[in-house]
Structures are given as C-alpha cells and as structure tokens.
Amino acid sequence: MHREMTGQNNNPLPDWDTLTFSLTETDCMYRSLGDTEREPVWDEGEFIPFQDIKISPAAALMSYGVGVFEGLKAQRTTDGRILLFRPDANAARMRNSAERLMMHPFPSEQFIDSCVAVVRRNERFIPPPEYGSLYLRPMQHAVEPQLGLGPCRHFTTHIFCSPVGSYFRGGSPQGVRLKVLEQGRVAPGGTGSAKAMGNYAGAIWVAQQWKDQGFDDVLYLDAHHLQYLTETSGSNPFVLLKSGALVTPPLDSQILPGVTRDSTLRIARDLLNLDVQERALSIQEVLEEGEEMFCTGTAWTLLNVREVVHKDEVKLLEKDDLRMELLEILRGIQTGEREDPFDWIREV
Numbered sequence: 001m002h003r004e005m006t007g008q009n010n011n012p013l014p015d016w017d018t019l020t021f022s023l024t025e026t027d028c029m030y031r032s033l034g035d036t037e038r039e040p041v042w043d044e045g046e047f048i049p050f051q052d053i054k055i056s057p058a059a060a061l062m063s064y065g066v067g068v069f070e071g072l073k074a075q076r077t078t079d080g081r082i083l084l085f086r087p088d089a090n091a092a093r094m095r096n097s098a099e100r101l102m103m104h105p106f107p108s109e110q111f112i113d114s115c116v117a118v119v120r121r122n123e124r125f126i127p128p129p130e131y132g133s134l135y136l137r138p139m140q141h142a143v144e145p146q147l148g149l150g151p152c153r154h155f156t157t158h159i160f161c162s163p164v165g166s167y168f169r170g171g172s173p174q175g176v177r178l179k180v181l182e183q184g185r186v187a188p189g190g191t192g193s194a195k196a197m198g199n200y201a202g203a204i205w206v207a208q209q210w211k212d213q214g215f216d217d218v219l220y221l222d223a224h225h226l227q228y229l230t231e232t233s234g235s236n237p238f239v240l241l242k243s244g245a246l247v248t249p250p251l252d253s254q255i256l257p258g259v260t261r262d263s264t265l266r267i268a269r270d271l272l273n274l275d276v277q278e279r280a281l282s283i284q285e286v287l288e289e290g291e292e293m294f295c296t297g298t299a300w301t302l303l304n305v306r307e308v309v310h311k312d313e314v315k316l317l318e319k320d321d322l323r324m325e326l327l328e329i330l331r332g333i334q335t336g337e338r339e340d341p342f343d344w345i346r347e348v
C-alpha cells in the first residue's frame, strides 16, 4: 500500500495535435526513500504533486552523477484501456543500472506497482490513441551529503510522467541521417550497459556538433577498435544485409540493452522467422552489404535510417520494408490492436 497523495496539481493539458517529445508537467509523481541501514531499505513511497525537489548541494548525485533512470510508455487503446509496455523489463534494467553505480536496487514489484499508480493518477494526461503516449521517467539517485567518493547509504526513487508525441516531429518521414563517429560513447568496461546519468551528459555536446550540420543523431563506433557499430545517443541499430540476415551488435559494456531492441529481436525471430544475428557488425560491412537500417528505442520506436555518413562516404539506405513490418507488429501489441503472444502488456 502507498501513502495517499497530499494535494494535487491541476496542470493544463497540452494540445494533442502539436505534441512533441518534451515535458508537460502533470499532476502527480511518486517518491520513495531508501536507507540501507534499515529493513526494508525502501519505504512504501508516496504520491505528491509534480514539483521541484529539495536536495543537499553535497549529495553524491550533484557532484558525481550517482544516478540512473528509465523510460517507458503507457498507451491509451481505441477501446478505452490503458496499457503499459514491459514495465518488468525496465524494472530489471533499473536494478542492474543501480547495482553498477553501487546503489541499493529498487524492488521490481514496487517499481511496477508505482508506475501503474502514477499512470492512473495522471490518466487525463494520456493522449488519445494515435496522438502519442504517456512517457514515464523512473529515476534513482544517491542523495547522501558526501564529500569523498565512495558508496552511499541514502537514495531516492522518483517516477514522474509526461505526455509525449514522436521524437523527431517534423523530421523527414523518409528516415533519419546519422553521422558515424570514430569514437566510443562510453569506455569499454565502463557504465555503457547501465542507464547512468553520466553517459548522457558527455554525449550532448558530441551529438550537437553534428545536429548543427543537419544530422539527426550520431552513431558511435566501439571505443576499442573504432570499427564496430555500438549505438546512437539513445537507440540501438539494426541492419538488414543483402544476404537477408538482420544484424544488431551484441550486448556488451558499451551498449544499453534496449527493451525495444529485445522486443524487435523476439518479433523478428519468433513471429517472422528471420535470420537474426547478434554479432559484431563493422561499419565497413554496413557500407558494403547494408540494404536497410533502422534504430530502436522507447522514444524513437523503430526509426528508419535513410543515410549514414562515415568519413567522406555517404551510404543511402532506401529500403524501409522490414522496419515497417516489424513496427506494425510492435505497435499492434503496444496499442492492444494485436494479440500479445509474449505477455509484454500490463493493463493499468
């Protein structure tokens, strides 16, 4: 059981027609406090109006970036139900991310229950079907005032939400343009497989250099060989080769294990019986053998890549058939229009 909400915002709804991937302040968020010197470590949590939070300037998160986060979506269906997509997968990933940063993990069941409750309490902010979804942002931070670098004892978990539209609104419907970078997004053995705050902080500047030149995002090569695809700023790449194989880089310490990546793999393997390979994929192979390319992510969904630029070489990828087929199945499951053979949907 959760403590009851004290007070409630009455924030205005956004204009559904012009919804983008940006913040709309909603009515209610969730907060739980963790203290490793008590049992259970995490309190039951409370629902409070969406608001600024108070934090010590000496909190470990403020200097050292000891924080992790998640992103998942709830969807309104045409028959009036509300569906969450794979909240258990996000709960598990947040636990892994927290452990990588030496934070006490948040219980999965409490994560899922709280996500469901946050969606219910902000129900009026869920866009009508076809207009977008309600994006949930669970986060865990080390809030202990601490000057030196070391493990922490005090943590918070917050979950807030915002209605969102598509990530690249107004972007080319033909797909995104990616600049291939001869640099890693994270270090081998670093925090790349965790959804850690610090991974994103440094990447903003990198991507912005190329966005200013008309690219939609960057595609990082592996930090060690500067040869193999890893991921973009916020999505996992897939390439369909001339041979008919659908290839995506294997999970390692430089790649975030995307929930959409995993869902795409399952659909491609189990429903479409495709030749799917999780293996090292060099940029050279993409340039020579690539036929179709797309990137997957909760915010990105499945987005077609129409062009990759590596050094002076421009590779156009005009095909978009497989992505459309995969996306139709995935969207069908997420929106309740299609049977869910994988047990991914959690009805709110």
Ligand SMILES: Cc1ncc(COP(=O)(O)O)c(C=O)c1O
Binding pocket: 071, 231, 232, 233, 234, 235, 236, 256, 257, 258, 259, 260, 261, 296, 297, 298, 299
């Ligand atoms: C770096 C990075 N890679 C991949 C993804 C895709 O993950 P998911 O499909 O779980 O959203 C994300 C988004 O969370 C990301 O930030």
